[in-house]
Amino acid sequence: MKMISELAEEALEKIWVFQEDHPEDPLSPEIESFDPEVIKELDDLKFIQKEEGGFKLTSEGLEEAKNVIRRHRLAEKLLHDILGLSGEDMETAACNFEHIMEGGVEESICNLLSHPDKCPHGKPIPPCDCRTHGGHGHGHGRRQCDCTAGVKTIIDKTVLPLNKMAKGQTGEIVYIKSSKRDNLQKILAMGVLPGRKIEIIQTYPSHVFQMEHTQMAVDSDIAGSIYVGSTN
Amino acid sequence: MGNKTIKSWFRGFKSDSNDSKTRNLQENSEKSKSKLKKLVLVGNPNVGKSLLFNKLTGSYVTVSNYPGTTVSIDSGKCNISGENYEIIDSPGMYSLSSITEEERISKLILLEDEPDILLHVVDAKNMERMLPLTLQLIEAKLPVVLVLNMMDEAENAGIKIDTSQLEKKLNIPVVSTAATTGQGIAQLNQKIAEYQIKDGLNVKYDEKIESAVQKISDLLQGEYPVSPRSLSLLLLQEDSDVQKLIKEKEGSNYSFIDNLLNETLSQFKQPLNYLIKMKLQKEATRLVSEVSEDIGEIKIGFREKLSRAMINPLTGIPILLAVLYFGLYRFVGGFAAGDMVDFIETEIFGEWALPLVEGFVTSSIPYEALQSLIIGDYGIFTLGITYAIAIILPIVGAFFLVFSILEDSGYLPRLALLLDRLFKKIGLSGRAIIPMVLGVGCGSMATMTTRTLETKRERNIATLLLALAIPCSAQLGVIFAVLATSSSALWLWVIVILFNYIIIGFAASKILPGSNPTFYMELPPLRVPKLSNVLRKTYTRLIWYFKELFPLFIAISVLIWGLELTGILDFIIGALNPVLSAIGLPVETAQTFILGFFRRDYGAAGLFEIQDALTGVQLLVAAVVLTLFVPCVAQFVVMIKERGKKVALAMGAFVLVYAFLVGFLLNLILSTLGVVL
Ligand SMILES: Nc1nc2c(ncn2[C@@H]2O[C@H](COP(=O)(O)OP(=O)(O)OP(=O)(O)O)[C@@H](O)[C@H]2O)c(=O)[nH]1
Ligand SMILES: [Mg+2]
Ligand SMILES: [Zn+2]
Ligand SMILES: [Zn+2]
Secondary structure (H helix, E strand, O other): OOOOOHHHHHHHHHHHHHHHHOOOOOOOHHHHHOOHHHHHHHHHOOOEEEEOOEEEEOHHHHHHHHHHHHHHHHHHHHHHHOOOOOHHHHHHHHHHHHHHOOHHHHHHHHHHOOOOOEOOOOOEOOOOHHHHOOOOOOOOOHHHOOOOHHHHHHHOOOEEEHHHOOOOOEEEEEEEOOOOHHHHHHHHHOOOOOOOEEEEEEOOOOEEEEEOOEEEEEOHHHHOOEEEEEOO | OOOOOHHHHHOOOOOOOOOOHHHHHHHHHHHHHHOOEEEEEEEOOOOOHHHHHHHHHOOOOOOOOOOOOOOOOEEEEEEEOOEEEEEEEOOOOOOOOOOOHHHHHHHHHHHHOOOOEEEEEEEHHHHHHHHHHHHHHHHOOOOEEEEEEOHHHHHHOOEEEOHHHHHHHHOOOEEEOEOOOOEOHHHHHHHHHOOOOOOOOOOOOOHHHHHHHHHHHHHOOOOOOOOHHHHHHHHHOOOHHHHHHHHHHHHHHHHHHHHHHHHHHHOOOOOHHHHHHHHHHHHHHHHHHHHEEEOOOOOOOHHHHHHHHHHOHHHHHHHHHHHHHHHHHHHHHHHHHHHHHHHHHHHHHHHHHHHHHHHHHHHHOOOHHHHHHHHOOOOHHHHHHHHHHHHHHHHHHHHHHHHHHHHHHOHHHHHHHHHHHHHHHOOOOHHHHHHHHHHHHOHHHHHHHHHHOOOHHHHHHHHHHHHHOOOOHHHHHHHHHHHHHOHHHHHHHHHHHHHHHHHHHHHHHHHOOOOOOOOEEEEOOOOOOOHHHHHHHHHHHHHHHHHHHHHHHHHHHHHHHHHHHHOHHHHHHHHHHHHHHHOOOOOOHHHHHHHHHHOHHHHHHHHHHHHHHOOHHHHHHHHHHHHHOOOOHHHHHHHHHHHOHHHHHHHHHHHHHHHHHHHHHHHHHHHHHOOOO
16 A cells, blocks of 8 residues: 555545536646645655646546545544534544544444445545445445455444334434434434334335334335444 | 414414414413313323313313324313313324424413413323423423323233332322223322422433523523423424514513524534433433333234234235225225115105105195295205215215224324325325325315324325315215216226326425425324224214204205296306316206315215216216315315415315316217217
């Protein structure tokens, strides 16, 4: 693995974001505004290439930027979903966090969050490698995910949104998370709260679960806001 | 809603009302001084509030096994140990932060009405989930008595609760009851008679919240029926009703509160309703663990298996079809609209009652015009009484019976979850199934029940569909009977109506702004319907139905009689004729549509009477147009009340035009294809 400074990583992030917003523009004017030292580092690492009219990411640079972005957005997601941070706090913490996420940690977090595809801002999170080799992506159940042995132990403690749980699975609600205030309100009102044990009775056409002496039916939208630490 | 006062909301009306808040308040305090002591029942949906209300008052309000049965306030009187009380049943609410309109009605009772005793009814087996609301009510310094209802079910589930222990811990009266059997009602009466206000258990939140509550409470100057502490907590949870109330009462002082509020809110990373609810829940869980024991295991017995079969599409859809076939087609359509109507019409009315009345009228009333008022073609007896008793009563009665059984069994919430995905396609959530099914029984009751739907958009779509494509049971029965000879006609009718239902729902969901609703519903346990409740409910609804129907129909008879006498009727029929012939119907059907304009069930009964004069295609077209045709007057009145004049009128006009348009197209297609039914 090439060593890369934090500043350079941040620069790659900026380029990625710029390209995300301007897909038609192969050259990133952003780069011009960087510290010459950073430009030099990126150039040395062969992450950028000088072209007529500006700089362009090489395919290696693109790959590296993708990883940095992935780590940044996973970090955001983790801080937001699990620790409940948002706004500035989340951003600063994510910026520090992203640089210390080694390969394994990153995978574990991805698993813990059950392979999110969007960051809290709604920007796409580049998929993990394991997601590209089949059986993955949207809605994959955690059982199929045995990408690497190291990850596997963590998988069994995975936190899953309720709409990804299978019939018969049991678990304990760990947190409630919803971008819609209304949904949160409904879930709280029904008394679906962290600490409650649930069992999934049915998943289609609605998600039905037993919670103590009550049965509840919710649609995928609401179920997706209820995160459950499953035990089997 | 703009500047509506909270009071007008609580009354359940949306229009009129510019009445000043101060007058209301005065009225209120005068009332509480001069009037009876007021008992208010509140609590989560479907915990047995209405059943308790019935037990306490001896009267009857609807009790059904699904959340959201009661959607408005009912009040009654009762006498406990020699003292008279006014007692109020309220719609169920999950928490003080209301989501749906009927929940808000209940919250506003708490914020506006000053109950002398508040009975918080909870489901004993789910006490842990419902105690947070008790704690909130105590926090509001309301005079709470906690009623642990459904004790029978809790005991069967292996739950033991030490009531007196809980009473000590909460420091408010606690009673356990089983409203179905009447167990514990005597103790409840005693607690009510002995009631004295006490300071209940106070929940302490974390310091940041507590200091914010303190600061806000200090700023509040108005007089409120609930404690400043509780108001401050609700403000912190950004409750809009409380915000409005405080804004009104505090006047210029409000800006300080608002500033303080915003400042405080910005200090919290998580929504305060979450933090507060978590704390309340923690308290509740602690209490429950201290006073109760749950030694039962959740068993999967027959009930649970049946319940699971109902919600699994593979078995659930066949079950639904069986319910529709036997409950609706065979029982309401075949037995009631066929055999019963035949019997009453030909045997009782034809053979016996009509000749008797005719003989009496012709011999005792000398004027022909007056005779025809009673026994003429549109006479009160021939038209009104015959239609009402011989045709409408058996059909509607049968439907209400079937519907009551379904309601009490707990099937409807299961149907709701089964159909949620389909309903989402037309902008509704599965919840809407309840008003829809209720709509077959009575459109006005159903339109009122749309209150249980969350968004305005959803309520509008549901109201429109109820007005347009939900046939009433009398129509349904008559249509089953009239089209019975040709199953292809019946199927075509079903397809055309369903098609329109879907198309209009789909179009409305695309046109109306806003996003699709979400679906969440508690599934009550399946219960064996109690015969006494089923019969009482059917009876009450029938009485209600006929109270609404009889005066109107006598008025219609008189009106039409008058119109006929003056020749205006011929003029109207003449004017209708081109419209009717455009949709391929003979002039005889004019009467049906004129009647149908006032009441759907009347139109249906009219169709029943003239069926022999029509061809198969004409019957089908008439049935379709009548089904889609305007909602009845009573339903229209409720539409105005719930949705406002503008919306209701627009819907009415649309439905009228649309019904004939569909009739026209249907006739065109069938006659071009040369279909014979
Ligand atoms: N087993 C049992 N069932 C009960 C008891 N009390 C009520 N029920 C049943 O519970 C269901 C709900 O009763 P309701 O009185 O309609 O409940 P509610 O609280 O008024 O409901 P909403 O109006 O929807 O808020 C009905 O099927 C009742 O028969 C009880 O003590 N024991
Ligand atoms: Mg009720
Ligand atoms: Zn982001
Ligand atoms: Zn994976």
